[in-house]
Amino acid sequence: MCWRPRLRLLRPRSLLGRMLLLTVLAVLLAQGLSSAVWLSQLRASEREGLVNSARSLARSMAASAGYFRSLPVAYRPLVLDQLRSMGGTRFFTSLNDRALAMQTLQPTPRSRAVIEAVSQVLQHQLGNELDISVVFVSPDELRLFNSGLKLDELPRSWAYYALTLEPLNPPVLVTQIRLNEGEWLFIASLLPEPYTSLEEEHLPSSQVWFLMLTGAFLLVAIGLLVHWQSRPLKRLARAARDLSLGDDAVPLDVSGGGSEVVEVGRALNTLRQRISRYLTERSQLFSAISHDLRTPITRLRLRVELLEDEALQAKFIRDLDELDLLVKGALQCVKDTDIHENIEPVDLNHTLLCLIEPYLAPEGDGRVTLKGRARWPYLGKPLALKRCMGNLIDNALKYGHRAHLLIEDDVHQFILHVSDEGPGVPEQRLEKVFEPHFRLAGRQQGYGLGLGIARNIAHSHGGEVTLQNLPAGGLRVTLSLPRREPTAPA
CATH class of the missing domain: 3.30.450 (Beta-Lactamase)
Structure with a gap:
């Protein structure tokens, strides 16, 4: 209805x-x-x-x-x-x-x-x-x-x-x-007082004023109470949004609220510690795997070089290259997404210029164009954001030959559109390309991790990376990052 x-x-x-x-x-x-x-x-x-x-x-x-x-x-x-x-x-x-x-x-x-x-x-x-x-x-x-x-x-x-x-x-x-x-x-x-009038009695004005004053008093009291109780929730939400998973991360302040808010804050601190411990253990695990795998791979390469059959030697070398590629890709995925940085104001205009400066005309080949600018610094992890936007630009240049950047910025979110001039991505594969090591037919460059890493970094900042095929041809990748709080203009 x-x-x-x-x-x-x-x-x-x-x-x-x-x-x-x-x-x-x-x-x-x-x-x-x-x-x-x-x-x-x-x-x-x-x-x-x-x-x-x-x-x-x-x-x-x-x-x-x-x-x-x-x-x-x-x-x-x-x-x-x-x-x-x-x-x-x-x-x-x-x-x-x-x-x-x-x-x-x-x-x-x-x-x-x-x-x-x-x-x-x-x-x-x-x-x-x-x-x-x-x-x-x-x-x-x-x-x-x-x-x-x-x-x-x-x-x-x-x-x-x-x-x-x-x-x-x-x-x-x-x-x-x-x-x-x-x-x-x-x-x-005449009828005696106070019954001289035959009109039905309405609600007296004093009663109406009493109802209005009572309602106003209750609204003020409830408003102050809810504001007092919701202030710790807002502080908790802001702290959770700006949460850092590094070893030196300061635990959330859980004081000043009701018992339920204190319990949620303690649970969030426990969750942060568990996630941080998991990431540390994962990093150590992949470092151990890298050390354990590189030694036998190197040993196998030495043994392959001793083979007299060149055809068999070529097959072994091809298998070892694929195995080495898988190991390097997995390690790079962990390295690029597990970035332990402090959250600080980032000048996104400067970051983008550093990324695209080699491609700008007249010194470069002019394959990258930029429109718009960020109006405010963004609170985030500088290296992670640089790697995220760099992966999107590299992906557009690698598969679309050119990268056209458009910035939309306001007090609520920062949006970066990266459009290329390539063949695009089939509609049924728009989500598959974010999966690790997934590459479309005919596109065998790299490890197939760039878009997945960019999306993971965007998710860690509360944002998102989406894909859209353009009607005139090409692919548009949109990076949207919500702002934590308004800051002074850049």
């Missing part, structure tokens, strides 16, 4: 980035779940308080309605006038000859719960036979008398204290109860 490559691009590669990403996801998930649970409990608690307040308000309404029902019909308007004159009552109450029609508010879960609670209490207190209407109305749409007067058209003392809560202007709960034929009791009131 097309989204998978995008996810790979967004996925961080460093340990610090991955830990921070996992921390962010974990914090968001944990805080989101806890906030959702907390908010649901808060809403349930507020809804319970709202319903209880609505029931208390409904009982007061039922008491007022019962009081008016107990009064003679002629006294009811007089009592209402006295209540309006007193002011400050909880309800605004009026008697109308019909139920007033008003535009009600859109119902919400909280308004439905209030209306249901008020209706249940009123019907329980006053009886189910009465017509009761309970709705929520906006203050701007509120109508108070038969004439349809608005709230702001009444005297301030009549309804200001009961129906306004500036500057909020919350919805008004309007209850209309039919007392008898042609007489409706109108009761308008």
